[in-house]
Amino acid sequence: MSKNKKVSLSQVAQAAGVSKMTASRVLRDEGGYSEDTRARVMAQVDALGYLPNRLATVFAGDQGSTFIGVSIPDLGNEVFAQVLEGIDRKLGTFGYQSVLGLTQHTLQEEENWIRTVLSWQPAGLILTGRYHSARATEMLRNAGIPVVEIWDLNSSPLDISVGINHFDSGFDMGRYLASLGYGKIGYVGTSHDTANAATERLNGFCKAVEGAGGAVVKQLCLHDTATYYPGFYGTEQLLAATKDVECIYYQNDAMAFGGLQYCAGKGLNVPNDIGIAGWGDLPIASVMNRRLTSCHVSHLKLGQRAAEVMMARLSEEPVTNCHDIGFRLIPGSTVRNSGG
Amino acid sequence: MSKNKKVSLSQVAQAAGVSKMTASRVLRDEGGYSEDTRARVMAQVDALGYLPNRLATVFAGDQGSTFIGVSIPDLGNEVFAQVLEGIDRKLGTFGYQSVLGLTQHTLQEEENWIRTVLSWQPAGLILTGRYHSARATEMLRNAGIPVVEIWDLNSSPLDISVGINHFDSGFDMGRYLASLGYGKIGYVGTSHDTANAATERLNGFCKAVEGAGGAVVKQLCLHDTATYYPGFYGTEQLLAATKDVECIYYQNDAMAFGGLQYCAGKGLNVPNDIGIAGWGDLPIASVMNRRLTSCHVSHLKLGQRAAEVMMARLSEEPVTNCHDIGFRLIPGSTVRNSGG
DNA sequence: TAGCGCAACGTTACGGGTAACTCAACAACT
DNA sequence: AGTTGTTGAGTTACCCGTAACGTTGCGCTA
Numbered sequence: 001m002s003k004n005k006k007v008s009l010s011q012v013a014q015a016a017g018v019s020k021m022t023a024s025r026v027l028r029d030e031g032g033y034s035e036d037t038r039a040r041v042m043a044q045v046d047a048l049g050y051l052p053n054r055l056a057t058v059f060a061g062d063q064g065s066t067f068i069g070v071s072i073p074d075l076g077n078e079v080f081a082q083v084l085e086g087i088d089r090k091l092g093t094f095g096y097q098s099v100l101g102l103t104q105h106t107l108q109e110e111e112n113w114i115r116t117v118l119s120w121q122p123a124g125l126i127l128t129g130r131y132h133s134a135r136a137t138e139m140l141r142n143a144g145i146p147v148v149e150i151w152d153l154n155s156s157p158l159d160i161s162v163g164i165n166h167f168d169s170g171f172d173m174g175r176y177l178a179s180l181g182y183g184k185i186g187y188v189g190t191s192h193d194t195a196n197a198a199t200e201r202l203n204g205f206c207k208a209v210e211g212a213g214g215a216v217v218k219q220l221c222l223h224d225t226a227t228y229y230p231g232f233y234g235t236e237q238l239l240a241a242t243k244d245v246e247c248i249y250y251q252n253d254a255m256a257f258g259g260l261q262y263c264a265g266k267g268l269n270v271p272n273d274i275g276i277a278g279w280g281d282l283p284i285a286s287v288m289n290r291r292l293t294s295c296h297v298s299h300l301k302l303g304q305r306a307a308e309v310m311m312a313r314l315s316e317e318p319v320t321n322c323h324d325i326g327f328r329l330i331p332g333s334t335v336r337n338s339g340g
Numbered sequence: 341m342s343k344n345k346k347v348s349l350s351q352v353a354q355a356a357g358v359s360k361m362t363a364s365r366v367l368r369d370e371g372g373y374s375e376d377t378r379a380r381v382m383a384q385v386d387a388l389g390y391l392p393n394r395l396a397t398v399f400a401g402d403q404g405s406t407f408i409g410v411s412i413p414d415l416g417n418e419v420f421a422q423v424l425e426g427i428d429r430k431l432g433t434f435g436y437q438s439v440l441g442l443t444q445h446t447l448q449e450e451e452n453w454i455r456t457v458l459s460w461q462p463a464g465l466i467l468t469g470r471y472h473s474a475r476a477t478e479m480l481r482n483a484g485i486p487v488v489e490i491w492d493l494n495s496s497p498l499d500i501s502v503g504i505n506h507f508d509s510g511f512d513m514g515r516y517l518a519s520l521g522y523g524k525i526g527y528v529g530t531s532h533d534t535a536n537a538a539t540e541r542l543n544g545f546c547k548a549v550e551g552a553g554g555a556v557v558k559q560l561c562l563h564d565t566a567t568y569y570p571g572f573y574g575t576e577q578l579l580a581a582t583k584d585v586e587c588i589y590y591q592n593d594a595m596a597f598g599g600l601q602y603c604a605g606k607g608l609n610v611p612n613d614i615g616i617a618g619w620g621d622l623p624i625a626s627v628m629n630r631r632l633t634s635c636h637v638s639h640l641k642l643g644q645r646a647a648e649v650m651m652a653r654l655s656e657e658p659v660t661n662c663h664d665i666g667f668r669l670i671p672g673s674t675v676r677n678s679g680g
Numbered sequence: 681t682a683g684c685g686c687a688a689c690g691t692t693a694c695g696g697g698t699a700a701c702t703c704a705a706c707a708a709c710t
Numbered sequence: 711a712g713t714t715g716t717t718g719a720g721t722t723a724c725c726c727g728t729a730a731c732g733t734t735g736c737g738c739t740a
Contacts, residue, residue, distance in 0.1 A: 006484070008696060019720050024697060033718065049482045054459040055405075056696035059395050061725045063698090067439075067460075074425065076623075081421035085414065088442050097457065098440040099407070102428050117437065119394040120407075142389040144346070228627040254624075261627040283416075284594075284624065287568045287601040348726060359690050364727065372688060396726035401695055403728095 007050045015044040027052065058121060068310060069117040069125040071101040071110055076225055078254065079280050079299045080128070083150065086303020087126060094311050096123065103128070105192040111136040118143050124310050129196060130154040130161070146313040150306045152197040153324055160313065162306045162323040169295050169327045170201030173249060173277055174208025176329055180336055182247040182275060183214040188234040188259065189251030191221035198226070198251045201279060205249055216249075218242040226251050231258025247275030247335060253282040253294055260292070260334065275335035293332030301325060347390045355384040367392065398461060408650060409457040409465040411441040411450055416565055418594065419620050419639045420468070423490065426643020427466060434651050436463065443468070445532040451476040458483050464650050469536060470494040470501070486653040490646045492537040493664055500653065502646045502663040509635050509667045510541030513589060513617055514548025516669060520676055522587040522615060523554040528574040528599065529591030531561035538566070538591045541619060545589055556589075558582040566591050571598025587615030587675060593622040593634055600632070600674065615675035633672030641665060 013023035018037060025032055026041040033041075044050070058065045068091055075081045088098045099122060101113035111133045117125070118139060124146040132140065140147050140158055147159040154161035177185060187205070189198055206216045220238045224230040231250060235258065238248065250256035256278025263270050270276050270290075281296040302325045312319045353363035358377060365372050366381040373381075384390070398405045408431055415421045428438045439462060441453035451473045457465070458479060464486035472480065480487050480498055487499040494501035517525060527545070529538055546556045560578045564570040571590060575598065578588065590596040596618025603610050610616050621636040642665045652659045 006696095007482075010696075020697075021699095021721080022719055025719090028698085037718080049478065051455070051479065051482075052459050053461060053696055055395050055399055055461050056725095057698075059399050059696075059725055060698050065395075066456075070440075075415070075421040075428075076425060078418060078421070081415040081418070084440075085416060085442065088415075088440050089444075092442065092453075095456070097460075100410075100424075100428050100438040100440050102425065102432065104429075113432075115391070116406075116435070119392050120437075121393060121395050138389065139391065142347075142391075228624050232627045257624065258627045261629060265629050284568050284597065287572045287598045289601060289605050350726080360727075361691080361729095362689055365689085368728090374688065377688080393726060397728075399695060399726075400728050 006053070007048045008053070009050070012041065012044045012048055012050045015048065016040040064123045064314070065121050066096045067099050067117075067120060067122040068096050068307075069101060069114075069120075069122045070098045071103050071113060071125070071127045073103055073105045073128055074225070075102065076227060077252070078282055079252070079297075082299035083128075083303040083306075086300040086305075087307045088303075090304040090307035091310075094307075096307075096311070105196070107131065107133045107136070111139075114139055123314055124148070126150060126306050126310060130157070131196070132158075146310055148306050148310050148313075150302060152200060153322065155322060157321055160309055160319060160321045160323070162302065162309055162325065164297055164302075164325050164327050166197040166200035167204035169279070169297075169329075170204030170206075171208040172204075172327075172329050173201075173279070173295060174205040175212065176331070177247055177249070177275065177277060177335060178209055178212030178214050180275075182209075182335070184217045184244050184246050185209055185214060186238045186242060186245040186248045187216055187219045187250075188231060188238055188248055188255055189219075189221055190224055190226045190230065201251075202249075217245060227254050228258040228261075231255030232262045233258075235259040235262040245274065247277065250276070250278045253278035253280045253285065253292060256292055256294070256334075257282075257284070270334050271336045277332075277335055281330060290334060291330065291332040293335045294330045296328040296330050298325065346393070347388045348393070349390070352381065352384045352388055352390045355388060356380040404463045404654070405461050406436045407439050407457075407460060407462040408436050408647075409441060409454070409460075409462045410438045411443050411453060411465070411467045413443055413445045413468055414565070415442065416567060417592070418622055419592070419637075422639035423468075423643040423646075426640040426645075427647045428643075430644040430647035431650075434647075436647075436651070445536070447471065447473045447476070451479075454479055463654055464488070466490060466646050466650060470497070471536070472498075486650055488646050488650050488653075490642060492540060493662065495662060497661055500649055500659060500661045500663070502642065502649055502665065504637055504642075504665050504667050506537040506540035507544035509619070509637075509669075510544030510546075511548040512544075512667075512669050513541075513619070513635060514545040515552065516671070517587055517589070517615065517617060517675060518549050518552030518554050520615075520678060522549075522675070524557045524584055524586050525549055525554060526578045526582060526585040526588045527556055527559045527590075528571060528578055528588055528595055529559075529561055530564055530566045530570065541591075542589075557585060567594050568598040568601075571595030572602045573598075575599040575602040585614065587617065590616070590618045593618035593620045593625065593632060596632055596634070596674075597622075597624070610674050611676045617672075617675060621670060630674060631670065631672040633675045634670045636668040636670050638665065 010020050013020045023041050026038050072080050072084050103110040114136050126148045128151045130149050149157050149161045151163045153163040153165050220234050222230050222234050259276050277293040279295045281294045285292050349363050350360050353360045363381050366378050412420050412424050443450040454476050466488045468491045470489050489497050489501045491503045493503040493505050560574050562570050562574050617633040619635045621634045625632050
């Protein structure tokens with residue numbers, strides 16, 4: 001025990017007085033050895049503290065690795081943390097491991113990470129988002145491994161897509177708010193250097209609002225993270241710039257909570273003075289006395305499904321390439337009740 | 341391009357009309373080749389879409405891998421997500437990758453994960469918590485790689501410890517609340533099968549409260565996750581069981597928020613009717629109109645420091661084995677102002 | 681012009697494990 | 711006794727990249 005150097009299979013074999021191959025057979029439970037031999041090998045495995053070297057097994061070529069590369073924009077956003085949790089837990093039940101990559105919402109970071117992680121021969125990749133750099137796309141195609149793109153549903157994915165239709169989710173919220181009689185609506189979100197799901201939601205939202213005769217009078221895209229405080233000061237900025245906004249749609253719930261708190265601090269009554277709507281349905285909503293108008297998505301389930309689909313794909317089961325997780329509009333009580 | 345099979349170095353070499361070794365030298369920028377040769381090799385690398393196989397490099401024995409195994413209890417808890425973000429971002433700047441393991445707060449899960457991840461020859465491990473199963477401890481010792489234990493500071497770590505003194509942080513809060521005249525205090529938290537940091541905080545808290553002549557009259561340990569809703573119904577249970585509690589200390593801020601919302605719903609005035617204190621200082625606090633009494637810890641910094649220490653250790657720099665990140669008590673306004 | 685140094689490149693061996701094959705010993709038949 | 715089959719175990723080749731060493735051919739010096 002407690003050797004400084006790694007214990008190899010040959011050392012175990014030698015100590016047990018058998019060949020490497022026999023030891024290998026015992027460890028893989030392959031059969032073709034006597035009970036006596038098995039006992040001798042296992043005794044040495046125990047005594048020497050042998051741990052198999054999976055690198056060598058993968059290297060030998062016959063088996064794939066149990067790595068799954070998982071790219072996530074950032075973990076400060078609670079919803080992505082939930083997605084990752086869903087992925088890793090589910091992968092774990094299949095004996096697979098996540099190799100994490102935080103891309104900070106940039107395609108360049110993603111590309112760099114993809115290049116590195118592919119050099120480790122992962123069994124597959126799970127990527128957040130449908131947009132990738134040209135080089136990344138080429139590498140993914142050449143890699144010959146399953147790629148699951150999550151978050152925004154993609155009707156023509158590289159391989160498989162798991163997510164929701166963000167355009168529709170924005171559209172539904174726009175239609176809902178318009179149906180309540182809101183005409184002049186504002187938007188508070190953040191901007192990134194790539195087209196992303198939040199933009200899709202905004203597009204859908206605008207289309208519905210304008211289709212109903214309303215207008216998204218002001219779109220504020222902050223250069224900041226999509227968290228509580230930017231929601232707070234973004235609301236301040238928006239209201240300072242545009243007086244007659246009746247309702248604000250936020251990129252996500254965290255920002256909406258920030259807005260809610262700003263209004264509370266300024267003595268603005270929600271929903272009488274102004275309506276507030278978010279997206280994502282954060283866990284904290286479960287304890288708020290007032291339900292935030294939002295859109296529920298099961299982020300954990302999204303992650304789990306992505307992992308399941310990946311596993312199915314790796315075991316060569318037939319898999320459809322488009323998985324809609326669905327969403328549910330939450331009317332809430334931070335917007336007014338009926339047309340007015 | 342777009343081969344189905346992996347492109348190997350020999351294929352590149354053959355296509356370029358040189359030996360494997362020459363191609364290898366070119367790719368590693370090692371020198372010992374003509375400009376003409378370099379150009380021919382690189383042209384084939386490009387044309388064939390060759391990606392190096394790091395498994396083979398590590399396997400060749402001279403270099404270690406760039407994997408760092410990172411075990412985290414769960415990501416539903418926002419603070420751990422922040423820690424992980426700090427770790428992975430910092431590792432990324434050094435060209436290292438996190439291999440994630442969610443242990444769900446159980447030593448058995450951790451042990452299983454350690455066994456698996458060690459078989460991938462990681463360069464090091466970052467583990468949350470100071471308690472590990474006996475087998476895990478033995479494997480860690482035999483592995484001969486750096487191990488950084490984070491979260492609760494450990495004066496005699498396996499290798500290196502990065503975190504804070506949870507006992508002290510609980511003690512400080514206990515002393516603070518006692519100094520405000522609170523005598524009968526309740527606690528709401530969750531229970532796990534292992535001694536953990538939250539327990540340490542509670543121990544320190546009780547010691548301080550009792551040392552000041554007060555009493556922790558009721559300790560509620562729910563069999564649930566330490567999130568918003570358990571904080572909500574835990575508060576209900578605690579108040580139903582014990583009428584004369586003046587103040588409640590929660591395992592973390594999420595539970596404290598749940599408690600805050602319960603009180604608001606029941607018309608209980610905080611802090612006049614009851615005091616509320618949490619731990620961890622969640623981001624959402626930045627937008628609340630009332631500051632939650634809590635304890636600030638820079639979770640992101642904790643993760644970053646853990647990664648930095650790991651990198652220093654791997655480059656054989658001298659590293660002290662105990663890194664205190666520190667904490668800061670936040671008086672807040674959810675407890676009363678002065679003794680009374 | 682032999683002798684030497686060096687740039688440029690090739691050859692071999694190795695690492696840990698596994699597939700495919702070979703081989704020896706022995707039992708159960710005809 | 712000779713044939714066949716079964717069982718247990720060893721041998722060889724291979725996966726991909728790199729260290730260590732060997733080889734070639736050129737230019738320069740004495």
